Amino acid sequence: MGERWVVAVLVRAGDLVRVRGRWRRVRAARDELFPMGGPAVVLTFTQGAPWRVHAAEVVAVRRGATVIDSPSDWLLSPENSGSGPIAEMECTTCLDSSGPLDELDGLTGWCLAHARHVGHTGFRRTVTDFHRAARCDRVRGNLATDVPP
Ligand SMILES: [Zn+2]
Known part of the structure; x- marks a missing residue:
């Protein structure tokens, strides 16, 4: 649960994807070919410009997280530190x-x-079961520590 690194082709609608340091909610993911050939994925977001990436590019994803306030401020995620459900x-x-x-x-x-x-x-x-809200800054901090060397 929480942040994961996945290849872009596995990103789904509803995921949060980190684009240039900001978490953005994916509205749709569509397969495409780059004009010069090669598989691409076009991600459209609930706000902001679409993003075209190589299908094999690794991107940071939060799945199952819910934005409650502003997408760039707070995230709600299942609480993993205590007991389970x-x-x-x-x-x-x-x-x-x-x-x-x-x-x-x-x-x-x-x-x-x-x-x-x-x-x-x-x-x-x-x-x-229990959930916890966290500021995106802290989420990014956790993400940085999860990055494989
Ligand atoms: Zn009974």
């Missing part, structure tokens, strides 16, 4: 609950035991 199963008949668990086996086991012992067969799963 936590889920809870609730019986839709009697509202009995598994309590919060962070593993799928425990949730499945609770539901099957409840069905076996009580006979209720409908369940509602609620998943809780």
